Amino acid sequence: MARSTPLPFDPIDEAARQWAKRWGAVDQMHAVTSLMRVQQLVLAQLDDILRPHGLTFARYEALVLLTFSRAGSLPMGKMGERLQVHPTSITSIIDRLATAGLVRRRPHPDDGRAVLAEITDEGRAVVEAATADLVAARFAIADTPVEDLRALSALLKPVRRRAGDYED
Amino acid sequence: MARSTPLPFDPIDEAARQWAKRWGAVDQMHAVTSLMRVQQLVLAQLDDILRPHGLTFARYEALVLLTFSRAGSLPMGKMGERLQVHPTSITSIIDRLATAGLVRRRPHPDDGRAVLAEITDEGRAVVEAATADLVAARFAIADTPVEDLRALSALLKPVRRRAGDYED
DNA sequence: CGAATCTCAGCGCAACTGAGATCG
DNA sequence: CCGATCTCAGTTACGCTGAGATTC
Numbered sequence: 001m002a003r004s005t006p007l008p009f010d011p012i013d014e015a016a017r018q019w020a021k022r023w024g025a026v027d028q029m030h031a032v033t034s035l036m037r038v039q040q041l042v043l044a045q046l047d048d049i050l051r052p053h054g055l056t057f058a059r060y061e062a063l064v065l066l067t068f069s070r071a072g073s074l075p076m077g078k079m080g081e082r083l084q085v086h087p088t089s090i091t092s093i094i095d096r097l098a099t100a101g102l103v104r105r106r107p108h109p110d111d112g113r114a115v116l117a118e119i120t121d122e123g124r125a126v127v128e129a130a131t132a133d134l135v136a137a138r139f140a141i142a143d144t145p146v147e148d149l150r151a152l153s154a155l156l157k158p159v160r161r162r163a164g165d166y167e168d
Numbered sequence: 169m170a171r172s173t174p175l176p177f178d179p180i181d182e183a184a185r186q187w188a189k190r191w192g193a194v195d196q197m198h199a200v201t202s203l204m205r206v207q208q209l210v211l212a213q214l215d216d217i218l219r220p221h222g223l224t225f226a227r228y229e230a231l232v233l234l235t236f237s238r239a240g241s242l243p244m245g246k247m248g249e250r251l252q253v254h255p256t257s258i259t260s261i262i263d264r265l266a267t268a269g270l271v272r273r274r275p276h277p278d279d280g281r282a283v284l285a286e287i288t289d290e291g292r293a294v295v296e297a298a299t300a301d302l303v304a305a306r307f308a309i310a311d312t313p314v315e316d317l318r319a320l321s322a323l324l325k326p327v328r329r330r331a332g333d334y335e336d
Numbered sequence: 337c338g339a340a341t342c343t344c345a346g347c348g349c350a351a352c353t354g355a356g357a358t359c360g
Numbered sequence: 361c362c363g364a365t366c367t368c369a370g371t372t373a374c375g376c377t378g379a380g381a382t383t384c
Contacts, residue, residue: 007334010325011250018236023299028307031317032210034324036225039207040252041331042200044351056373057204068186077341082179084208086375091343093374113341113383131191139196143330148323149199155320156202157178162311163209166175212375224349245365254351259367261350281359281365 012037045140053130054100058085062093063102063127066119073118075108084165102126180205213308221298222268226253230261231270231295234287241286243276252333270294 016030023029046057055063061083066072080090094117097103102123108114119127141149160166184198191197214225223231229251234240248258262285265271270291276282287295309317328334 005249006332007249008336010329010334010336012321012328015232015236019232023303025303025306027314027317027321028309028312029302031312031320031324032214032307032309034321034328035203035207035210037252037333038324038327038331039203041328041333042203045331046200058374064183064187068183075341081173081175084205087342088344088377089375095343096373108341111341111384115342134197135191135193138193139200140331141196141200141327144196144199144327146195148326149195151319152199152323153180153195153202155316155323156199156206158316159206159309159312160180160202160209161178163206163213163308164174165205165209166178168177226350243365255366256352256368257350263367264349276365279360279365283366 042140045137046134049133049137049140050130053126053133055126055130058083058089059093059097060127060130062090062097062117063119063123064131066103066117067124067127071118072124073106073116075111075114076117077114079117097123210308213305214302217301217305217308218298221294221301223294223298226251226257227261227265228295228298230258230265230285231287231291232299234271234285235292235295239286240292241274241284243279243282244285245282247285265291 012030012033015033016026019029020026043057050057050060053060062079065079065082066074076090076094077087079085079094080087083090085093094103094105097117098105101120103117103119106116106118108116161168180198180201183201184194187197188194211225218225218228221228230247233247233250234242244258244262245255247262248255251258253261262271262273265285266273269288271285271287274284274286276284
């Protein structure tokens with residue numbers, strides 16, 4: 001863990017106060033710094049929950065994506081698009097999931113260049129168990145009211161869109 | 169970069185639709201996934217802005233923290249508390265900043281165990297230049313209305329607090 | 337032929353564990 | 361002696377570049 005004792009003041013409010021003395025874009029700085037900090041705190045807790053299942057959050061996301069596909073398999077390139085990860089990172093993620101027996105590689109029936117990642121029965125069992133833990137922990141943000149979560153998602157949606165996460 | 173062509177639909181909305189068929193905590197899942205994605209998109213842009221200055225966002229944060237101190241120096245342990253990073257990570261960050269000539273290590277005058285990291289004149293110049301670029305780019309979220317940014321910070325604040333980022 | 341798909345080698349960054357030196 | 365502070369070695373994870381094999 002990063003620190004034992006919490007600070008007795010909000011470090012981001014304090015940073016914003018100092019920031020405003022010299023520089024602009026204070027609201028942007030505050031929001032982005034808050035975003036980074038919360039992501040760090042939440043991700044650490046998610047990884048703690050997933051570690052007993054032998055998963056990181058990135059590997060978990062890949063497994064979940066496979067369970068959402070009809071055939072339980074997807075071309076690795078498609079997975080990269082959906083998960084926003086580099087092609088070589090997908091290779092690495094699938095490597096590790098395959099070593100753990102949670103997925104297997106299969107040749108694409110119609111395209112000799114592509115490789116399918118297919119979830120195994122063991123992979124499905126691991127996803128169910130890991131998901132049960134995540135849902136029980138409410139994704140590490142159990143104490144935040146649902147209205148606030150919806151407001152958060154709604155605020156982040158146009159940010160994602162403008163950053164090129166999707167069109168439509 | 170991760171992907172060339174944006175998806176023609178919102179991948180998180182789509183994931184939430186599938187998720188709801190089997191599992192609970194859909195609002196939490198949607199909010200947390202959105203948070204992860206936006207952090208990834210924003211951080212990549214911040215690092216792009218900082219790279220010409222020889223900085224990562226983590227190193228930039230450390231430098232800014234030093235400029236906010238009266239003496240331009242802080243014990244490394246204190247920096248770790250403020251930035252929420254592991255002691256060995258602070259050692260690594262200061263190592264790299266020192267190699268670049270942006271900070272120097274000094275013995276703590278009152279505590280022989282502690283080490284001060286002190287920003288150099290070159291470090292101050294680099295911070296000013298990097299900050300000018302970040303402010304000009306509005307921290308990679310230029311198109312988001314200020315009211316939305318404030319709402320975002322306000323929503324994230326209690327989440328940080330409950331996660332142990334600070335007290336009070 | 338060019339373009340797409342994937343793999344591999346290698347680099348950089350950062351979080352972490354565990355061990356040790358130094359000092360209060 | 362205990363605890364705090366920092367460093368070092370080593371592991372893991374991930375993102376990326378560059379190069380190459382294979383196939384469309």
